[in-house]
Amino acid sequence: MSELPAPTRADGLRRLTEFAPRMGRAYAAGRNTDPGPGARRDVSLLSAHVRHRLLLEGELVGTAVGQHGPVATEKFIQEVFWRSYWKGFLQLRPTMWAEYRARVAEEQDALLTQGGRRRAVEQAMAGATGITCFDAWAHELVETGWLHNHARMWFASIWIFTLRLPWPLGAEFFRHHLKDADAASNTLSWRWVAGIQTPGKHYLARAENIARHTEGRFDPRGQLDEDAAPLDEPPPPSARPLAPADPLPEGPAALLLHEEDLHPESLPPSRVAALAALAPAPRAEAAQAFTRAALEDGLARASARFGLEGDMLPPDAIAEWAASTGARAVLAPEPAIGETADTLDVLRPALAARGITLHLWRRPWDSACWPLARRGFFPFRENIPRLIQELSPTAA
Structure with a gap:
């Protein structure tokens, strides 16, 4: 629980x-x-x-x-x-997300022809490696959708340097199960542990550190590679200028909530003509249930604020819904790079084909x-x- x-x-x-x-x-x-x-x-x-x-x-x-x-x-x-x-x-480096998704797909495809590695990955995800602490964290992650931050670092380090498994598959395992996983924090944290986010600086899980900071619950002495070198992969690309934010719509807009931003109380004053929420992307059961319940809560609070009823809709139903509202604009909080942003990128031309503009509002926190x-x-x-x-x- x-x-x-x-x-x-x-x-x-x-x-x-x-x-x-x-x-x-x-x-x-x-x-x-x-x-x-x-x-x-x-x-x-x-x-x-x-x-x-x-x-x-x-x-x-x-x-x-x-x-x-x-x-x-x-x-x-x-x-x-x-x-x-x-x-x-x-x-500021949007290509890194696309490259990560491509790497995940490549590594998953490679498992189809690499039986030994596939079994090792499956054992790691099932918590069946024989490394007691790692296995306990794998079970906790799958069962609860959460891990302590220090346990995440130890887990990632053992995955990469002791089990010698591809880091993108470990990162995707986390992203699939963690209730708090976002594209940036998850991907870049795994890169940092591997030594490719800050080139040459990696994080090695050490048995003494694990024993001390788990208050003796675990002590994997003799089971970890505590001398592994950082991975050798290209460093992050140079930063680009931040793309400008969309302007707010001038007339009435249909408001679209999504899982990246469920605080409608602080949205800018706008004439909201209709309300809906984008259904969550597929995840593991615990993460999916948390996200769906969070969306329902955000939708209920938005309904109370704007006096409108709203439904949760799959991505392929949004353009038709927007057209049915009669509004010429859809307003949504701007998501950071990740799956939701990818979905909205696909939605933008579908809306434009119906004469509807998509406006993504950037929060002052993000702008700063x-x-x-x-x-x-x-x-x-x-x-x-x-x-x-x-x-x-x-x-x-």
Whole structure:
């Protein structure tokens, strides 16, 4: 059973209030330790709510600073901004997502003719490698749709350097099962562990570290490759300028919600003529159920705000729905690069063929953060105090 709050904004806010007293030094001291399911007091468990924007990044930052001040909450705040940094990094290098999807397809095709590797991948995904900690994390991931962040790093490292399995297949395994997986954070985190995001700098899981930070639950001494070299793959491409945001529609628009942004309360003032939500992309059962419930919650709150009923529709029904509303524009929050953005890219010409324009509204948070991800996180981090003042006024 998942430890995460229910996939609603109300339950996310309840957990935010509950965890606020621990966002300072308690989080900094305990965030790297994973005492196991049911005992995780020092992490917020809100990553999936932020990923779907049931809660906004600024709400977490504002709560943390308001409760403890910016110094004591530095580590917590940085974790919130890491997700924005990863999204910006990929947004400025859009070819990396397409290349990743192509690599996944290539590796999956290769398994059809590589029986030994296919069995090794299947054993890893089934939690049947004989490495007790790794197998436990594989089961927890599949059963609950969530893992502690440190466990994710250990898992990825063991997958890549001890089991010597293709990193894109491990990343896709995570993306399929994690309730909080987004294209940027998931893909680029796996690249970082492999040593190809920051070339030459990889992450090696070590038995002593695992034993210490799982409080002795696991001790894989003698089972891990703790001397492996980083993978040798091309580094990330250079950053491109951030594409300009779409203008807001001038007249009435049909509002389309999607799983990347479920905070209709903060959408810009517009005349909303109709309402719908884009059905979630296929995922594993736990992740799919969480996303669908989050969409239902977002749709219900949008219905209350705009006084309109709305349905959840598959991608191939959106253009026909939009045409049936009589609106000449569809408004949606702009998603970061990933599956939803891919779907909307396909939808745009289908709408245009019906004389309807698609307008993707970019949040001020993204407009401020994404262009700063041109280099590593440390140069990005220097901007965090200014970003807090600009984007989380309650924290200033």
